[in-house]
Amino acid sequence: xxxxxxxxxxxxxxxxxxxxxxxxxxxxxxxxxxxxxxxxxxxxxxxxxxxxxxxxxxxxxxxxxxxxxxxxxxxxxxxxxxxxxxxxxxxxxxxxxxxxxxxxxxxxxxxxxxxxxxxxxxxxxxxxxxxxxxxxxxxxxxxxxxxxxxxxxxxxxxxxxxxxxxxxxxxxxxxxxxxxxxxxxxxxxxxxxxxxxxxxxxxxxxxxxxxxxxxxxxxxxxxxxxxxxxxxxxxxxxxxxxxxxxxxxxxxxxxxxxxxxxxxxxxxxxxxxxxxxx
Amino acid sequence: xxxxxxxxxxxxxxxxxxxxxxxxxxxxxxxxxxxxxxxxxxxxxxxxxxxxxxxxxxxxxxxxxxxxxxxxxxxxxxxxxxxxxxxxxxxxxxxxxxxxxxxxxxxxxxxxxxxxxxxxxxxxxxxxxxxxxxxxxxxxxxxxxxxxxxxxxxxxxxxxxxxxxxxxxxxxxxxxxxxxxxxxxxxxxxxxxxxxxxxxxxxxxxxxxxxxxxxxxxxxxxxxxxxxxxxxxxxxxxxxxxxxxxxxxxxxxxxxxxxxxxxxxxxxxxxxxxxxxxxxxxxxxxxxxxxxxxxxxxxxxxxx
Numbered sequence: 001x002x003x004x005x006x007x008x009x010x011x012x013x014x015x016x017x018x019x020x021x022x023x024x025x026x027x028x029x030x031x032x033x034x035x036x037x038x039x040x041x042x043x044x045x046x047x048x049x050x051x052x053x054x055x056x057x058x059x060x061x062x063x064x065x066x067x068x069x070x071x072x073x074x075x076x077x078x079x080x081x082x083x084x085x086x087x088x089x090x091x092x093x094x095x096x097x098x099x100x101x102x103x104x105x106x107x108x109x110x111x112x113x114x115x116x117x118x119x120x121x122x123x124x125x126x127x128x129x130x131x132x133x134x135x136x137x138x139x140x141x142x143x144x145x146x147x148x149x150x151x152x153x154x155x156x157x158x159x160x161x162x163x164x165x166x167x168x169x170x171x172x173x174x175x176x177x178x179x180x181x182x183x184x185x186x187x188x189x190x191x192x193x194x195x196x197x198x199x200x201x202x203x204x205x206x207x208x209x210x211x212x213x214x215x216x217x218x219x220x221x222x223x224x225x226x227x228x229x230x231x232x233x234x235x236x237x238x239x240x241x242x243x244x245x246x247x248x249x250x251x252x253x254x255x256x257x258x259x260x261x262x263x264x265x266x267x268x269x270x271x272x273x274x275x276x277x278x
Numbered sequence: 279x280x281x282x283x284x285x286x287x288x289x290x291x292x293x294x295x296x297x298x299x300x301x302x303x304x305x306x307x308x309x310x311x312x313x314x315x316x317x318x319x320x321x322x323x324x325x326x327x328x329x330x331x332x333x334x335x336x337x338x339x340x341x342x343x344x345x346x347x348x349x350x351x352x353x354x355x356x357x358x359x360x361x362x363x364x365x366x367x368x369x370x371x372x373x374x375x376x377x378x379x380x381x382x383x384x385x386x387x388x389x390x391x392x393x394x395x396x397x398x399x400x401x402x403x404x405x406x407x408x409x410x411x412x413x414x415x416x417x418x419x420x421x422x423x424x425x426x427x428x429x430x431x432x433x434x435x436x437x438x439x440x441x442x443x444x445x446x447x448x449x450x451x452x453x454x455x456x457x458x459x460x461x462x463x464x465x466x467x468x469x470x471x472x473x474x475x476x477x478x479x480x481x482x483x484x485x486x487x488x489x490x491x492x493x494x495x496x497x498x499x500x501x502x503x504x505x506x507x508x509x510x511x512x513x514x515x516x517x518x519x520x521x522x523x524x525x526x527x528x529x530x531x532x533x534x535x536x537x538x539x540x541x542x543x544x545x546x547x548x549x550x551x552x553x554x555x556x557x558x559x560x561x562x563x564x565x566x567x568x569x570x571x572x573x574x575x576x577x578x579x580x581x582x
Contacts, residue, residue, distance in 0.1 A: 105430075277319070
């Protein structure tokens with residue numbers, strides 16, 4: 001039965017044009033990033049950095065390196081926005097349109113309904129990130145060879161990796177990005193379970209993420225940074241540290257999963273208590 | 279089929295449903311009447327487990343909706359005013375989605391119901407292209423899919439044109455006749471209720487002010503429409519003969535008990551007054567409803 005309901009939710013989600021427009025927008029931005037890297041100054045600066053550290057630039061300006069660079073602004077800006085938009089719509093839009101009332105005149109429990117909606121949100125988040133990661137690789141492969149990977153990021157330092165290790169870590173980072181996206185969907189989903197407009201749920205979720213990001217970067221809050229969700233969102237890039245800090249990664253994994261569970265339970269409690277009226 | 283017992287629902291300081299107790303027996307077309315905001319939709323929301331009662335009991339098909347929602351709604355279909363669908367999906371896909379929340383529905387059954395409501399040929403068209411009437415028919419189709427025994431219709435004719443209202447009325451009667459469904463119809467279209475329902479409950483500000491068979495609403499004063507050359511002269515003759523007890527609007531007379539229209543005609547003809555038309559005027563539900571509402575208003579005013 002859950003399978004049938006999950007299929008319904010996916011039909012609804014992927015029946016909307018907006019879903020594809022969002023995916024299309026991501027691919028467009030990625031293409032723009034690729035062109036900027038191919039013809040802009042970033043590439044030359046990167047080549048200088050590599051050469052300055054004694055590496056051959058042509059060995060590390062590769063598909064994997066460029067794909068990762070293309071993902072950074074998307075993961076930081078576009079993905080939370082889009083995930084919050086979809087998560088904010090999941091319950092509140094149906095309540096606003098009146099379809100929720102049609103569903104709840106059927107013998108289905110509110111908890112089951114929410115559970116399948118949340119699963120659909122998680123599937124969407126994972127799919128979004130897989131598509132992003134895949135198209136970034138495919139687009140980067142057009143101009144750049146499949147060679148070693150170069151990653152430089154504040155906090156993880158300067159790392160060069162073989163193509164095999166780089167690809168393995170790239171797949172790991174995609175999984176963490178999917179988890180980040182599911183948390184963003186989850187926060188918006190939680191607000192969407194309360195009696196509010198879909199836009200309000202999205203804005204509230206984005207506000208939570210934005211405030212977390214701002215506070216996390218204020219020196220005063222340095223000792224408390226692990227309390228902010230966005231701090232754990234950086235794990236997708238932290239895994240490129242050498243050696244990979246798997247204990248910290250596992251801790252983050254547990255925290256993000258717990259955050260997902262918490263937002264779901266808070267949303268479910270609010271949804272269970274409210275009256276559904278036209 | 280439906281049992282409400284001492285049902286209350288409070289939204290903040292406002293009492294939306296105030297001590298509502300009613301029973302809808304199987305096989306009945308039961309009308310729930312009341313002005314906008316009288317508490318009809320809230321009562322229906324509580325019947326469908328969408329609105330939590332503040333206190334009281336709601337039983338549908340013998341099951342408590344609050345405790346056993348799944349069992350209670352297994353054989354229930356519902357339609358709301360301005361039915362909402364996933365406009366970007368086809369009619370068929372909408373039915374597949376909505377019916378699956380009750381049970382898996384074979385494609386053949388969906389086709390059968392679409393044929394029944396007259397949507398054949400438009401199954402695979404997106405709902406956003408449907409007219410208001412077609413949406414109403416699709417709403418009916420989704421309500422019929424789980425083979426319901428009880429249909430709850432909340433303002434089903436809302437927003438329909440006269441032809442659509444007529445069609446909806448005929449469909450409801452057909453459903454009752456052919457499938458033997460119990461139907462709860464909430465409406466403020468008194469004419470519709472009068473033509474469809476066998477029993478009604480009237481709500482006013484959350485309280486039930488009347489419950490009973492429709493025939494009970496027609497047992498007031500019996501008025502007779504009389505068309506003669508000179509109405510006032512005719513009244514004089516009838517009063518002198520003590521055949522009538524009242525008149526109104528310059529065309530209606532109220533007969534004394536045991537007096538028939540034949541006696542009126544006989545007297546007037548004997549007095550040389552031609553009678554062009556005489557007919558008993560049945561009390562309409564509208565008159566009964568307005569009397570009820572005026573009575574309730576007077577009581578409220580008297581209580582300050």
